[in-house]
Amino acid sequence: MGLMPVAEALSRVLADAEPLAAEPAPLTEAHGRVLAADVAALRTQPPADVSAMDGYAVRSADVARVPVKLKLVGEVAAGHPFQGTVEAGEAARIFTGGVLPPGTDTIVIQENTVRDGDAVIVTTASSKGKHVRVEGLDFKRGAVLLAKSHRLTDRDLALAAAMNHPTVPVHRRPKVAVLATGDELVMPGTTPGFGEIVYSNGYATMALARREGCEVVDLGIVPDRLAQTAAGVQRAREVGADILVTSGGASVGDYDLVQRALAAEGLALSFWKVALRPGRPMMHGRLGVTHVLGLPGNPVSAYVCAVLFLVPLIRRLAGRSDVAPALEPARLGCDLPANDERADYLRATLAPGPDGVPIATPAPAQDSSMLMLLARADCLLVREPHAPPVKAGERCSIIRLVP
Numbered sequence: 001m002g003l004m005p006v007a008e009a010l011s012r013v014l015a016d017a018e019p020l021a022a023e024p025a026p027l028t029e030a031h032g033r034v035l036a037a038d039v040a041a042l043r044t045q046p047p048a049d050v051s052a053m054d055g056y057a058v059r060s061a062d063v064a065r066v067p068v069k070l071k072l073v074g075e076v077a078a079g080h081p082f083q084g085t086v087e088a089g090e091a092a093r094i095f096t097g098g099v100l101p102p103g104t105d106t107i108v109i110q111e112n113t114v115r116d117g118d119a120v121i122v123t124t125a126s127s128k129g130k131h132v133r134v135e136g137l138d139f140k141r142g143a144v145l146l147a148k149s150h151r152l153t154d155r156d157l158a159l160a161a162a163m164n165h166p167t168v169p170v171h172r173r174p175k176v177a178v179l180a181t182g183d184e185l186v187m188p189g190t191t192p193g194f195g196e197i198v199y200s201n202g203y204a205t206m207a208l209a210r211r212e213g214c215e216v217v218d219l220g221i222v223p224d225r226l227a228q229t230a231a232g233v234q235r236a237r238e239v240g241a242d243i244l245v246t247s248g249g250a251s252v253g254d255y256d257l258v259q260r261a262l263a264a265e266g267l268a269l270s271f272w273k274v275a276l277r278p279g280r281p282m283m284h285g286r287l288g289v290t291h292v293l294g295l296p297g298n299p300v301s302a303y304v305c306a307v308l309f310l311v312p313l314i315r316r317l318a319g320r321s322d323v324a325p326a327l328e329p330a331r332l333g334c335d336l337p338a339n340d341e342r343a344d345y346l347r348a349t350l351a352p353g354p355d356g357v358p359i360a361t362p363a364p365a366q367d368s369s370m371l372m373l374l375a376r377a378d379c380l381l382v383r384e385p386h387a388p389p390v391k392a393g394e395r396c397s398i399i400r401l402v403p
Contacts, residue, residue, distance in 0.1 A: 003275040005385070006308065006343050010324065012270045013284050013309050017291065019319035020174060020242065024167040027157050032213050033170040034319030039146040042164040045138040049100045051076070053131040056113060056120055057086060057094040057104040060128040069121050076101060091120055100132060107131035139163070151320055171319035176209040176310075177241035178202045179219040179232045181258055182248045182297065187221070200371060201247040201295065201302040208306050209245075211402065212314045217241060229261035237265070237290060242317055244290050245310060246283075248297030258294055262287060275385060277342045278368035279305040291317075298368035304345050304380065307399065325399045327382065332396050333361030339387040347377035348398065360398050377401055 004012075022036030051057065062070060070091040076082045078097030086092050086103040094100070094107065105128050112124035139145055145163060146156055152168070160168055185199040186192050199221055206216045217239050222228040236244040246258045259272065265287055272283040272294065278301035283294030293310055295302040312323040331353055346362040353359045360381045363373045379398040390396070 003273050003280070003341070004271045005275050009271055009274045009276075009282070009284065010309060010312060013291075013293070013313050014316050014323065016286065017313055017316040020172040020317050022169045023172050025170045026167050027161055027165070030152050030160075030168050030170055031154060031157060033152055033173070035146055035148050035150050035152065035169060036171050036319065037169045038144045038148050039160060039163065039165060039168055040144045041139050041141050044136045044141045045162055046133055046135060048135050050078075050133050051094045051096055051098050051100065051107050051131060052133050053107055053109045054095050055107045055109040055131065056091045056122070057082075057098075057100050058091045058106060058108055058122070058126070059086070059088060059104060060106040060126060060130075062089060062091075063106070063108060063122045063126050066125050067121055067123050069116065069119050072118050072120055074101070091122075093120075105129065105132070149319060149321065171317075173213055173215050174209075174242045174314050174317040175215045175217065175240060176206075176243045176245060176314070177217040177219055177236035177239060178205050178209075178245045178247070179236060180221045180247045181224060181229055181232075182221065183224045185221045185248075201297070201299050204299075204303050205245055205247065205295070205306050205310070208311060209314060212311060213318060214314055224257055226257050226261055226264075229257045230264055233261050233265050233287070237287065241290055243310070243313060244287065244292045245306075246292070246294045247302055248295075259283065262292060262294075267292060274305075275342045276305070276308075277344050278366075279308070279345075280342065282309065284309070296368075299371050300347070300368040300374050303374060307380070307401075308345070327397045328358075328379075328400060330358045330360040330379070330381070330396050330398045332381075332390055332392050332394050333359045334392050336362070336383070336390050338389045339383045339385060341385050343385050344381075344383040344387075345399070346381040346383065347373045348379050348381040349376065350378040350398075350400075357395075358398075360396060 073090045074082050074092045076092050076094040076098035081099045082092055082101035086101045092101050106126045108122050108126045114121040180202050184196050186196050188198050209216050219232050222232045267285045267287050269285040274282045281296045282305045285292045295305045315323040348360040348362040350358045362381050379400045382397045
């Protein structure tokens with residue numbers, strides 16, 4: 001199997017990925033999730049004509065000519081409607097949010113009045129409907145205000161609550177299981193022996209998945225043994241993972257056992273080599289209902305592949321339409337030579353440009369084992385295969401890394 005272009009590889013990853021089933025989510029757990037159905041208002045807002053200001057509810061005919069003295073017959077506060085009707089020559093004290101009493105059709109704000117015992121003197125005329133929020137001003141019962149496939153913002157949650165929905169129908173959160181392989185790996189906090197390295201890949205992968213709203217299952221590290229690797233794959237299936245992400249062991253060396261373990265479980269392999277740097281030995285396939293992504297073992301390669309393939313897959317399963325990494329324009333901060341047959345994703349820092357377009361300067365070293373440069377990077381500078389040499393100041397494309 002030859003090297004597959006990045007765009008084709010992503011297309012294959014997403015080809016059979018459908019949004020997950022719907023479930024009702026409480027509003028406190030729905031932020032950032034995608035609606036699986038339209039949401040219509042269960043009530044009218046406001047449910048009646050209400051005052052937009054503190055003042056007095058009156059008949060507009062009574063205050064067409066001022067000054068005029070009106071008899072006070074009651075008080076209206078939000079949640080405490082007036083019992084009765086305001087007649088000609090009368091007024092009711094009212095506060096913001098109070099329901100207009102029957103017989104009234106306008107509000108005189110308190111700054112335009114003078115209190116006189118059990119009466120009020122209106123000094124400024126007020127026309128019909130002044131300072132009144134009419135019934136249904138915001139929305140009416142039955143109106144679809146949140147559409148299917150919309151990703152819920154914090155403002156949407158306030159709207160859904162006002163519509164009287166305690167829950168909303170959203171696509172289920174994807175469950176991602178992360179499995180690392182390698183005899184050389186030890187956990188952070190231990191003392192590595194000679195030839196051992198501290199495991200780091202999974203922490204970024206799991207953080208990316210959680211940032212995208214996933215439920216994450218950490219399957220830990222398994223040694224380079226076929227039986228233990230197969231057992232790790234089986235655990236992913238047992239926990240109901242929608243996506244199994246492996247780290248390392250996806251190539252074809254004598255100790256790269258992930259493909260063999262997955263094949264034994266029935267993997268339908270889609271691809272395992274991508275025209276990408278870093279990240280060439282990237283694998284994808286299906287294991288029944290579980291999507292499988294085999295990330296390379298080098299830390300930076302694993303991260304770049306997670307950004308390019310895992311995040312879009314998660315978003316597609318979650319019901320989002322904006323799945324692919326967003327490309328933004330930038331200007332080069334240094335000269336770059338011609339590129340070869342692989343797409344490059346270079347770790348780069350950003351600085352403000354004089355024309356508002358950021359300046360992207362790639363790190364001078366791009367070895368796929370160097371995590372410090374990844375941690376300091378602001379973006380990935382994208383270079384297409386066979387790109388010609390470019391000079392500092394020329395346009396380029398970047399993928400911003402979320403802080």
